[in-house]
Amino acid sequence: MDSKKKINRKISVAPMMDCTDRHDRFFLRLMSKNVMLYTEMVATKSAIHGDRKKILSFSPEEKPLALQVGGSNKEELAEVAKIAEDMGYDEININLGCPSKKVQKNKFGACLIKEPDLVAECINSMVNACKIPVTAKTRIGFDDTEEFDYLNNFIHKMRDAGSKTFILHARKAILTGLSPKQNLNIPKLNYKMVYDVKKENPNLEIIINGGITKVEEINNHLNFCDGVMIGRSIYQNPYSLIEIEKEIFKTKSSPTREQVVEKLLEYADREVKLGTKINHIMRHTVGLYHGQVGSKEWKRYLSDNMMARDSDFQKAKHIMTIVQNNEKAIQANS
Ligand SMILES: Cc1cc2nc3c(=O)[nH]c(=O)nc-3n(C[C@H](O)[C@H](O)[C@H](O)COP(=O)(O)O)c2cc1C
Structure with a gap:
């Protein structure tokens, strides 16, 4: 694989457990050649010890494709990054946004926003293990912490560790008291925080995510960020990818x-x-x-x-x- 080939992340479909499996990704690809696709989150231990063919295999048509991994053990993360590269994934992405209790218990997902140094070590170990881009998908804060300086500092640590692309889900995670579903709706969207991160870090690739459904919204966000990631609205209305292809990528012909x-x-x-x-x-x-x-x-x-x-x-x-x-x-x- 040509690891230097630039990935187009102008529009991507969000990783979603129980949704964006390989069959869904194949289906989505039939409607869009240009969007970037992500796997569901795979825990490091499953990727290393599980049935790799079942958990990690994909059809070549799904590419460009990123493997999203959940974990905080740097040796395991490095191993998974290498596996991802060897299997032909185009990117490895670390999940720093999932707030579920189970995920917190295993010390991965959104609770890691509290530990920027550990995350930086993990990213560094992944970067050293592979040549594909190592990216992070994070919330903009957690519990009572929703501050630009905290987020910016967190991103700088990950940047210094070797990551250049950040997907920012524009709402904080509440780590206790809310279910994962509530955590996708109750914390308020704060797009400005994401725009400010891009303004402050023009050399980093900043992808905005959360609550985006319409092409007009996408176009507006693209004035302030490098890319837009969309989850639920594409899963609920997959044929909307056709409009995205037409309006954003100027694709001329589209399948019925x-x-x-x-x-x-x-x-x-x-x-x-x-x-x-x-x-x-x-x-x-x-x-x-x-x-x-x-x-x-x-x-x-x-x-x-x-x-x-x-x-x-x-x-x-x-x-x-x-x-x-x-x-x-x-x-x-x-
Ligand atoms: C059913 C479901 C499963 C999700 N699973 C993941 C996941 O595995 N990894 C992840 O980073 N985010 C996950 N998310 C969060 C989405 O990637 C995305 O950040 C969130 O839905 C906000 O984007 P949206 O408003 O466009 O849906 C999930 C969301 C949903 C609805």
Whole structure:
């Protein structure tokens, strides 16, 4: 792999546990060639001792792709960085934003914002272990600490350790008393803090994340930051990637939903032969018709067929009928 090749992080899809697995990423790639993709967070111990093929393998079509890792043991993190490079990942990203109790107990995720020196050591050890970029995704603060100087100092330590790209989720993490879900909504978004970090550090690549849904918002953030990362709104409405391709990357031609499903079913055909369950692929398409005529029918069809335990590939073939009907309905209404 050419480790010097510049990664385009203008738009990226956020790492999301139980969402951005390899099947979802393949699906997203069918709609966007230009966005950067991230895996779900993988704990260092799972990456090192787990079933590597199952946990870390991916299709070449998913690239450019970053592996997101959770951990705070510098030897383990270095080992995972090397594994990521050897497997062909384009970037390794450390999770400094997850506030869940379990993650805190294992001393990784957002609680590490309290320990800038330890994080710097971890990053340095990863940087020394591989040639791919080592990046960090962090909240802008924790509990009562939401101060520019604290965040800026934290970023400087990581910069001095060898990282140049930072994804800033523009809200702090509350480490006690809120569930992970509440931690994605209750702490207030503070985009200005992220803009200020970029202003103060023009040579660093600063990616903004949190609550961004519309192309106009993306364009506005791009006036102040180097890139925008989007999570939930793309998962809920994956076809919005088509608008992002058109408006942000100026891509001329785009596949219809039907063409997307057709290609996904070709992938599913190959995957099912390798033992993948069809629902593990199709579950990510629930939002494909978001906001469209036929959306309800699509969801109903998926839940009746794809989520069933005995789902098999033959049922996937029938999806095409539903897709075609939906496309016809959309055309008739547009
Ligand atoms: C279901 C779910 C799972 C998530 N899992 C991860 C994860 O594995 N690693 C991570 O850094 N952030 C994770 N996040 C946080 C997102 O990456 C992102 O920072 C957050 O959702 C804010 O962006 P959004 O408002 O565009 O969704 C997760 C969020 C959701 C909703």
